[in-house]
Every structure is written in structure tokens, then in C-alpha cells.
Amino acid sequence: MIFWLIQRLFQAAFVVLAMTVIVFIGVSVIGDPVAILISPEAGPDERERLIAALYLDRPIWEQYFIFLKGVLRGDLGISFVYNEPALGLILTRMPATLELAFAALLLSVTIGVPLGLYCGLYPDSVVSKAIMTISIVGFSLPTFWLGLMLVLVFSVHLGWLPSNGRGDTAELFGIQWSFLTLNGLKHLILPAITLSLFKIALVLRLVRAGVRETLPLEYVRFARAKGLAPKRIISVHVLKNLMIPVVTVVGIELGTTIAFSVVTETIFGWPGMGKLIIDSINSLDRPVMVAYLVIIVLLFTTINVIVDILYFLLDPRVRIQAD
């Protein structure tokens, strides 16, 4: 287990390193950040001084090594736009994104699993068929459209929910969270629904397929023959086996939501990392782009490790193998 964990960490470090190289080359070919950020009225001498100060006049490999040296000191660079450490800039926006991602995850699991279970157990009922049809809508609607429609209906026309922002926040562990206040929760509802609709449909379909697959299996039949209550068969034997693919998918989805909820955050004015990265790309803020992607790679690796540990707990076969 420990050896496996260490191996994982090495893999992660390598991925991060490879990614920084790619990003470095990528961002350096898409225009000059000085041109976009310096005032049009600044003279050529200020321009040259700045280019030198930001090492933009050095060859790309040299810039890269300067960056690596900074990383060893825990410094991922200073944002060109905000003139503050890129890492800090991203970390201050992280709670908002995490909150939104976990809210969406919670919705997708609490709604998707029971509905999927129902559809799997009673595949021929009218309700199941209706749910399955609606779920097609769930993963074919683009988020930007859905988000805008929700805003139009619930904020503009009905006026029930706020259209944007995080609302009031309260402090927990030194960080501001929206879900702790009523006003904040209200702000959270629409973006969370927008993000979760696709995931609900996904989880629902996964669970349904799983149930359909598991029910005819021998161990379920055996449990039935033994006279176990149907409730126990489903909640202990069927559901536990189902959870393995669901955990994998939900894990990956969580990562994607945290990293790339750009569109939803933009539409709802949600001050998270996604909005920061899109603004940084627009203003060619290289240090923020690089730091963001480093953090995202770390995040994905962490999630993968957690998913693997969950496997370990859910699937006895994995445990036996590890032993």
C-alpha cells in the first residue's frame, strides 16, 4: 500500500513536470503579454525594461528553468495582471469552486443513485421510462444554454433566486463559505443545478445499467434463495457492487468540475478559479495559467488516489490482490 502510494506520487510529479513544459511552450507562442497589459502611452524604454524584468527576452528554456527554480522555493510566479503571487491568487478563489463542485456532486449522487436504482428495479414502469427519457435531455443540454435559461426563468421572470454571485458568506476554518448562510445557499442553487444536471443523468444511467447487470447474477439469486429480505439484498449486496464504476466516474467528474466549470462560473458570476483562468487566458497572464494547470494536475492525481483507496474499501478482490 505504502509502496503503491509512493509510486503514485512519483507519477504525479512526472505528470506535473511534463505538463509545465507543454504549457510553457504553449503560452509562449500565443502573443506577447506586455503588449496587452502595458498602457498604450508607455514609451519603448519602459517596455524594454519590463520585458527584461519579466525575463521575456530570454530564450524559452531559460525562462523555464527560472520558473523551476522558483517552484523549488514554493513560488509559482507573480501574476502579470494583479502583480501578486499566482498561487495565492488561485488559492483564494479555490473555496468558491470547491463549494460549487461538491454541491453539484452531492446533488448528482443524492438524486442520481435513488432514481437509477428505481429505474433498474422497475425498468418497465412508466415512471422509469419517463425518467430515462428526461435523462437524455440532462446530458445533451449544453451548460451555457441551461445556465442562461435557469437565470431567465428563475431570476429574471419569477424573481425567486438571485442571478449571480456568491451572496453572503460565513467563515469556517478561516475560509468564507456560501452554504452556511441562507442567502448564500440561495445563490448556490442555480449554478449547482446547472453543473449537476449532466452528472445526475450520468450517475442515473450508470446505476440503472449496474442494477440490470447485477440482479440476474448468481450471488443475488443465492441471497434470495437464502430468504434475505429484498431490502437487504439491494442495499448491501447490489448497491455495494454497483458503487465501483459510479465512484470512478464521479471521481473523474469531480475533477473536471473543479478544473473546468469555467462556463458555469462565468454565467453565474461565481468568483471561482474557472473565472480566473479564463480571464488570465484573455490577458495572457502566463504565471497564473501555468500555476493553475499545476494545481489542477495535482488535484486530479489526488482524486485518483482517493478513488483507488475507495476501490480498496469497496472491492474485496482488490484488497486480496494487494495483500
Added chain:
Amino acid sequence: MTFDLVSRVARRFTCEVTAAVIGLAACLLPAQAQELKIGARSDIVIDPHSSWAMSNTQYFYHYLGFMNWLDESDKVVPRMAKSATAVSPNLWEVKLNEGLKFSNGAPVTVNDVVASYERARTLPNAIGTFAGLFAGLKEMKAIDDLTMRVVTSRPYPTWPATMTQISVLPAEVAKTATQADFSSGRANISSSAYKFVEYVPANRLVVERNSAYVGPKARWDKVTFRILTNNATRVAALLSGDVDMIDGVPPEDAATIAKDPRFTLYTGPSDRIIMLAMDSSRDVSPFITDLQGNKLTTNPLKDVRVRRAMSLAIDRELIRDRVMDGHSIPNNQLIPKGLGGYAANIPEAKVDLPKARALMKEAGWADGFGIALACPEGRYVNASKICQAAAQMLGRINIKVTVEVMPYGVFASRVTNKTGDRASLMLFGWGASSSGEANVLQNAIHTWDKEQRLGAWNIGMYSNPEVDKLIVKGLSTLDAKERHAIQAEAMTKAMEDVAAIPLHTQVVIVATRKGLKYTVQANECTLADFVEPTSN
């Protein structure tokens, strides 16, 4: 005993009812309207000396002191300064008002001003540096607490306008403050009508009335800027009543909002003009081809008749009506009407296809040529749509235009790289906010001259010695009226020679809920004290 309990409960109940009634009354009083929520289109770079852009300055105008301000039509008006006098061509004497105080109670002195300006000039790694404003500056010194002397190496007629751009902090803050001190608010010590309350990145900026301010009282107790950079989100926030007003209304939504009885739309000319810049200097321009796509060995844009024909082929009124939804002002020169350097004698820029075709024929280009139009996206209102429209209009005189849309960052680095390929035809905009007059001349029309810091944004590399001479003369003329006359003369000459093709003046569009009145600012700033509640 029982009676006692009842009376106690009754008394408590009465208290609560009274409190509730008072609370309710407080809610019903108009005093409740003292908080203003603005949906703002741009985020802030919170360190006031690190990024020189009006989109930042508009926030600092609220909670930091400035020597001068720009009024709604870009005129320089005194704020903390009492006066600014040019004692001799290279010496400005600036007097500070008496009795000014920072929000921490300390008096404002010239030392604070000098230290702040020094910080703006030298702040390391500030990519949007203010340093350019201090070019040619020899020395700033305090004569006494209220008198500052500014010595320059050459005449600096727009120094009063420069003082509208740089915020003033207490000297000890200016000398020691770090980025984090501005984010936390510790360093944001106000000598303006409002003071800083909090800034949550990408979310909101909150300011409240500064009671220490001695000038006109702030109109609002509290102002919250909700940072909503996405157009649709901002409009939705207004429509759903989350905010009282929004700036940067997209032209395509303006009509809908104007029709809605719950809202009012306010529009006015900005100080930014949109133009087409042309490569009129190189003998061969890399993005001009014949109609088959082969590179030309001559540059048709060197011929003023071709440039004039292009200007005549463009229907600015059609662009206004169809592309800008009515929200642009066709212009015939590179400075909006009413600003210093505007030349009233330049004829109106009207579409005239027969004349344009005749000019093309006369120049020997009746069959036309192909050209690529470099078009920056994300900086000017509807830029790519304007490019498409202009391309079609030029097609009517047989100039086949290919529109190349690119992010502004890519555009800017490409067209300003004087040693590179640059572009042959470019859409470009220029705002006059930093001086309130035709500074487009020295920055974008004067021949590129690195040593003299002239023509850095002359992206077509236009060059006309006669115009240059007038521009330089204007730069060293202290008297504003005289200077503006010289600028107008330079503008007239440049437009006769079609140095660039002016398209239109951008329009500032702001929407408020009913019951508020807003005075539009030419410099595109959104300022809370220009929002007034109306009686209904």
C-alpha cells in the same frame, strides 16, 4: 404571581412590537435608498500604482484621493489640488487645498503626493506601469506642506491631466505598502468622498462614505460594485433586480432594456474612437495581394487616392444602424467632437461610391486588390462585426478584404513589433482619457521615433513631416487654447492625407432601474456620485 408573569410577558411583547414598528418605519423611509449596487464590467487590479488603465482608475476615484479629476466631458477639474500653474515652460507649481485629511485623520501634505507619484513611477514589475507619464520629468519636490514643484526637461503642457491618473496615498503607506496591504484594505487610506470597506477578488468591491472628507459629501452611504465581467450575466443581474445599475450594456441588449418600463437607459459619447489604420509606408505590404491571391509588388495604400476611396466607400451610418444598434457616432477625425484638438472644419465623412470608384480608377486600381484586415477581439465594442461590415463595404470598390480576427494580445504584439511583418489593414481604437485631448496625434499619427517616444502606436507607420512638425509644436505649447488649435490643424492635415480612416466614436451605455438618474462619463468610468435618485 400569575399576574406578574402576564404583565411581564405583555411588557416584553409590547417592546417587541414597538421595535418591530420602528424597524418597519425605518424600512419604509426613503433613507433606505442610500445603498447603491452596481454591476460592473471590469475587475480591479487592487494595487493603485501597478496597472495604468481607466478601468482601474474608476474604482480608485471612489476611495483614493486624486489631485485632479476628469469631469463628465473629460475636462480636467481640481480635486485635492487648489491650482496648477506653469511658472515657466519647464516648471509647474501645484498648490494643495488646505485642511484636507486622510480617512485615518492625518493631514494630506505635498510629501504624500510626491511619495505616491514616486511609487507610481518606480513600482517594480508593474506591467501596466505609470512610468510613461513621468517621461521628461526631472524632479518633484515639496516646497512646503501645500506647494509642490515639478521640474521637467521639456515643456509638459498636460501635467494637470497626468494628475488625474495617479492616486495619492499617505507617504508612509506609499513607501512601505505591499500588494497584500491593498487587498486587505490596510493601505487604502482615502482622501476622497468614499472609503474602502472590502474587496473580494472577482466578486465585489464595497466602499462607504468617508466622513473625514471635506469636499462635497458622498451621495451614497454605501456602494457595492458587483464584478460581473460576462455581458449576459450583467444584464441578467439588472433584469432580476440584483443590482441597481449596470455599465457596459451590450448594444444588442440596449433596445430591450430601454423598452422595459422598469429600467432607464443612459447613453453618451465616449472619448474613444474606432478607426482603420493602413500600412501606407512600405513599398510592398505583406498582406496585400492581387485578386488571385498573388503578392503585389507595389503597395496601393501608398497612394492617397486609394486611401481616400476606401474612406468614401465606408458607410458609417449603416454601421451605426445595423452593427451598433444605433449606439455609435460616425466620425470624420481621430478625436471625438468636443475634445481638445477637434477640427470643426473637416467635412463630414459621407459614403460616396461613384466618387470612390472614380478615385480607384484614377489611381489605376479600378479592378481592385485583395487585403487582409487584422481585427482585435475583446477590446472594442463589436469589433469583429465592424470588421465584417467594413470588409463588405470595401468590396463595393473591388477591394477584396479577408477579415482575420484575433485576440487583442496577439493583435497588439503583432502590429507594434516594428521589425516584424505587422499588418496591412487594421481595426484600432484610441481613447483620450489620460489627457482629454487629441493625444492620438503623438501616439498614433506621428512618425515612429523611439528616442522622442513618439508614434509608438503608429501601427500603419504613417509618416508626414508636415503633420509631424505641427504635432511637435503642439506638444510644447503650454496654452491650452493655442495647443488645441495647433492639434486641430495637424488633425485637418492628417485627415486630408487620410492618415487613417476614422469610423466612429464609441458610445457609453449604462442602464439603471427606474428612479435613478445617471450622468454618462466620456472616459467610460462608472462613478457612484453621478447616480442620483429621482423623486419618482
